[in-house]
Amino acid sequence: MAEEIRWVKTHCARMDHGGCALMVGVKDGKILQIKGDPQGYLNKGYTCYKGRVSADRLTHPDRLRYPLKRAGKRGEGKWQRISWEEALDETAKNLLRIKEKYGARAVGFGVGMPKGLEHFVLIRLANIFGSPNVIASQDVCHAPREITGIHTCGFYPVADLHNPTKCILAWGSNVLSTNEEGQIGSLTLEQLKNGARLIVVDPRKTDLAERADLWLQLRPGTTQALALGFLNVIIEESLYDKKFVGKHTYGFEDLARHVKQYTPEAVSEITWVPSELIRKAARMYATAKPAALQWGNAIEHNINAFDGIRSLVCLMAICGNLEVPGGNINAHDPKIMGLAEFVRADLIPDKRKEMISAYHGTIPRLMTVAPAYFRKAVLEEVPYPVRGYYGMCTNPLVAWAESAVTHAAFMSLDFIAVAEIFMTPTASLADIVLPVAHQYEMNDIGHYGIGHGLIFARPKVVEPPEECWPDMKIMNELGKRISPPEYWHDDFETFLEDVLRPSGLTYSEFAAKGYLKGPDRFRLHEEKGFRTPTGKVELRLSTAEKFKLKPLPEFTTLPEDEDPEFPLILISVKSRYYLHSSYRWVEKLRQKRPHPTVEIHPETAAAHGIGDGDNVTIETKYGSIVQVAKITDIVHPRVINAAIGWWFPEADAARQFEWQKSNFNILTSIRKLGKEFGTPNLKDLPCRIRKL
Numbered sequence: 244m245a246e247e248i249r250w251v252k253t254h255c256a257r258m259d260h261g262g263c264a265l266m267v268g269v270k271d272g273k274i275l276q277i278k279g280d281p282q283g284y285l286n287k288g289y290t291c292y293k294g295r296v297s298a299d300r301l302t303h304p305d306r307l308r309y310p311l312k313r314a315g316k317r318g319e320g321k322w323q324r325i326s327w328e329e330a331l332d333e334t335a336k337n338l339l340r341i342k343e344k345y346g347a348r349a350v351g352f353g354v355g356m357p358k359g360l361e362h363f364v365l366i367r368l369a370n371i372f373g374s375p376n377v378i379a380s381q382d383v384c385h386a387p388r389e390i391t392g393i394h395t396c397g398f399y400p401v402a403d404l405h406n407p408t409k410c411i412l413a414w415g416s417n418v419l420s421t422n423e424e425g426q427i428g429s430l431t432l433e434q435l436k437n438g439a440r441l442i443v444v445d446p447r448k449t450d451l452a453e454r455a456d457l458w459l460q461l462r463p464g465t466t467q468a469l470a471l472g473f474l475n476v477i478i479e480e481s482l483y484d485k486k487f488v489g490k491h492t493y494g495f496e497d498l499a500r501h502v503k504q505y506t507p508e509a510v511s512e513i514t515w516v517p518s519e520l521i522r523k524a525a526r527m528y529a530t531a532k533p534a535a536l537q538w539g540n541a542i543e544h545n546i547n548a549f550d551g552i553r554s555l556v557c558l559m560a561i562c563g564n565l566e567v568p569g570g571n572i573n574a575h576d577p578k579i580m581g582l583a584e585f586v587r588a589d590l591i592p593d594k595r596k597e598m599i600s601a602y603h604g605t606i607p608r609l610m611t612v613a614p615a616y617f618r619k620a621v622l623e624e625v626p627y628p629v630r631g632y633y634g635m636c637t638n639p640l641v642a643w644a645e646s647a648v649t650h651a652a653f654m655s656l657d658f659i660a661v662a663e664i665f666m667t668p669t670a671s672l673a674d675i676v677l678p679v680a681h682q683y684e685m686n687d688i689g690h691y692g693i694g695h696g697l698i699f700a701r702p703k704v705v706e707p708p709e710e711c712w713p714d715m716k717i718m719n720e721l722g723k724r725i726s727p728p729e730y731w732h733d734d735f736e737t738f739l740e741d742v743l744r745p746s747g748l749t750y751s752e753f754a755a756k757g758y759l760k761g762p763d764r765f766r767l768h769e770e771k772g773f774r775t776p777t778g779k780v781e782l783r784l785s786t787a788e789k790f791k792l793k794p795l796p797e798f799t800t801l802p803e804d805e806d807p808e809f810p811l812i813l814i815s816v817k818s819r820y821y822l823h824s825s826y827r828w829v830e831k832l833r834q835k836r837p838h839p840t841v842e843i844h845p846e847t848a849a850a851h852g853i854g855d856g857d858n859v860t861i862e863t864k865y866g867s868i869v870q871v872a873k874i875t876d877i878v879h880p881r882v883i884n885a886a887i888g889w890w891f892p893e894a895d896a897a898r899q900f901e902w903q904k905s906n907f908n909i910l911t912s913i914r915k916l917g918k919e920f921g922t923p924n925l926k927d928l929p930c931r932i933r934k935l
């Protein structure tokens with residue numbers, strides 16, 4: 244007799260940063276329907292389209308189902324099916340051979356956007372193996388915000404959208420589409436319904452900008468200048484929180500003197516935002532108590548990220564919005580295992596000095612290697628040779644800036660293993676490809692280590708197909724082969740129990756509860772000060788000289804020089820329907836966004852003779868790609884917005900699925916990098932277009 248439909252509670256994952264509580268309807272071992280759980284902490288029943296169709300990721304006929312070994316030349320698309328024993332032994336043999344010849348640091352452990360607990364198991368694997376080199380996209384994703392926050396105020400200031408706020412300042416954040424870091428868009432909408440004012444700083448008229456009281460359409464790449472202009476107005480007009488500034492900040496007089504030059508008129512010239520609008524917005528933010536600054540990824544996508552973010556933390560601070568409900572808070576973790584303990588940071592005490600980045604002098608506390616520096620090590624042996632790579636949850640050939648260099652680096656490595664759900668451009672260059680179990684097919688913990696003070700249960704709903712294993716299981720078994728077995732478990736699920744042990748809960752008790760949240764602790768600075776060397780918010784950095792950082796945030800240059808040959812400015816936005824380079828192969832998503840599209844203003848399109856739906860060549864001085872024109876006035880006439888993450892799963896694997904044709908990162912470069920994080924310019928690039 245057929246089974247009745249059974250509803251399982253879990254949390255959405257691996258479609259963005261995740262966090263929506265879901266009810267998943269299962270029958271006969273198959274997922275039939277997904278809907279939002281009205282009791283969800285973040286989403287209260289909300290889901291987006293890609294969350295609702297997310298089970299379609301599991302059933303695609305071309306999904307990887309067995310371990311594969313390269314049969315032809317690298318990248319030729321010829322594979323031989325092998326057993327797990329063979330795949331693990333072969334991977335172990337190669338990694339150990341590289342370790343013996345060049346040292347453990349010659350193996351890079353690669354990971355992309357944090358997707359689940361496997362992220363931290365990978366760091367643990369690297370630490371136990373003895374390699375200080377975890378290669379991650381942190382240079383362009385959150386580390387600039389997190390680490391600049393820690394240096395400035397001692398923590399990572401998160402917008403508190405769970406308590407009433409009077410004003411949301413959304414700065415380069417498209418949260419209604421991206422639900423960035425579990426700041427599910429419905430939380431913002433709820434605040435607006437309850438009367439919060441909204442200021443949007445974005446070069447593009449986003450859905451959020453449509454709802455804003457004030458929309459500041461800044462010139463891309465000028466966040467630092469605009470934020471310094473806000474500081475100028477707030478200090479000149481004496482709108483700052485005097486009590487807080489007097490008691491809890493270091494270097495206010497210096498900052499005040501320094502920002503005098505950034506008058507709204509001067510800043511307007513740089514940012515294109517009218518000076519009166521800068522004044523109005525600065526006043527609105529400074530006089531709303533409390534106000535939350537919801538910042539986004541865009542501010543860390545250029546070489547000046549550090550200055551821009553420093554200015555924004557100074558802004559939160561002088562307006563008295565740090566550590567207050569409805570402002571920007573230090574989210575405290577629940578009682579769970581600390582990160583350092585989980586990843587066994589103790590085993591590699593000299594990591595900071597040993598990692599590739601040490602040579603490049605990146606900012607203290609950045610503990611992963613920027614992809615730009617990894618490739619330099621592979622291709623030029625700077626500062627030492629790197630010959631092997633184990634990667635999971637990432638697609639560097641599409642996700643990293645300057646794809647041609649990525650291709651060259653991967654072609655030159657001695658050994659590459661990639662764990663994936665699907666054959667991607669990067670996986671197609673590997674020697675060993677390992678098929679993984681995915682969301683809904685394994686027990687997992689979400690949002691661990693993300694800094695939002697929450698973890699979510701993602702219990703298993705269905706069995707993985709054929710020979711797919713969770714990444715955690717793969718690394719647990721590989722770990723036993725390449726490092727002392729006592730660090731590894733009989734059953735990988737012990738990792739889940741380890742994280743939870745301090746809470747007193749088992750994984751199944753946690754799954755029944757759904758999530759764990761740390762305690763709300765507001766205004767802790769009133770008792771304890773801030774966790775910086777001066778105990779205050781460092782408007783002027785006391786460690787500047789020691790760490791070779793700028794003491795005060797400044798506007799130095801545009802990310803790239805203006806160039807009359809390339810008169811337009813290129814930006815990008817993450818797609819509502821995809822996660823970066825993932826899931827172009829999920830039919831229901833592909834139907835929504837079948838082609839890579841580039842948004843062009845009607846005047847600009849007309850001047851170039853481009854019509855809606857035309858194929859357009861987009862060119863920077865670094866490369867050129869083709870995308871399909873979408874004519875729209877949501878972009879400025881001088882700005883175009885091209886799609887990121889494109890490759891074509893339907894194309895030829897032997898040619899890496901046309902990784903060059905429409906891939907945004909053909910247009911970016913790693914020749915110029917921000918010093919603090921090794922960040923390249925991903926947006927704000929001079930470009931030109933023509934009809935193909």
Ligand SMILES: Nc1nc2c(c(=O)[nH]1)N[C@H]1C(S)=C(S)[C@@H](COP(=O)(O)OP(=O)(O)OC[C@H]3O[C@@H](n4cnc5c(=O)[nH]c(N)nc54)[C@H](O)[C@@H]3O)O[C@H]1N2
Nearest residue numbers: 355356380384635636637638642662663822823824825925
């Ligand atoms: N030009 C430009 N470049 C960018 C960005 C940009 O805005 N513009 N954004 C940057 C940012 S913010 C980030 S975070 C990075 C993201 O870069 P990546 O994290 O590398 O990109 P994704 O497409 O999210 O994930 C890559 C792969 O993970 C696989 N995957 C999904 N789930 C699993 C799993 O459970 N296990 C395993 N083993 N694999 C899985 C997917 O199939 C996919 O191929 O890209 C950065 N690159």
Ligand SMILES: Nc1nc2c(c(=O)[nH]1)N[C@H]1C(S)=C(S)[C@@H](COP(=O)(O)OP(=O)(O)OC[C@H]3O[C@@H](n4cnc5c(=O)[nH]c(N)nc54)[C@H](O)[C@@H]3O)O[C@H]1N2
Nearest residue numbers: 259415417421447463464539540541817818819821822823
């Ligand atoms: N659907 C979906 N959701 C996602 C992701 C995804 O790929 N797809 N990726 C996830 C990841 S890893 C991340 S990091 C987050 C990122 O989420 P967000 O922080 O929202 O990042 P983006 O979409 O890159 O850009 C946000 C906004 O910045 C604007 N912008 C572009 N250039 C500039 C500029 O120079 N200055 C300013 N101030 N704004 C600018 C864009 O117009 C856009 O509206 O989203 C996560 N969620």
Ligand code: SF4
Nearest residue numbers: 255258261263291294
């Ligand atoms: S908003 Fe994000 S977490 Fe929520 S359903 Fe959509 S993809 Fe999943």
Ligand SMILES: [Mo]
Nearest residue numbers: 356383384540
């Ligand atoms: Mo990201």
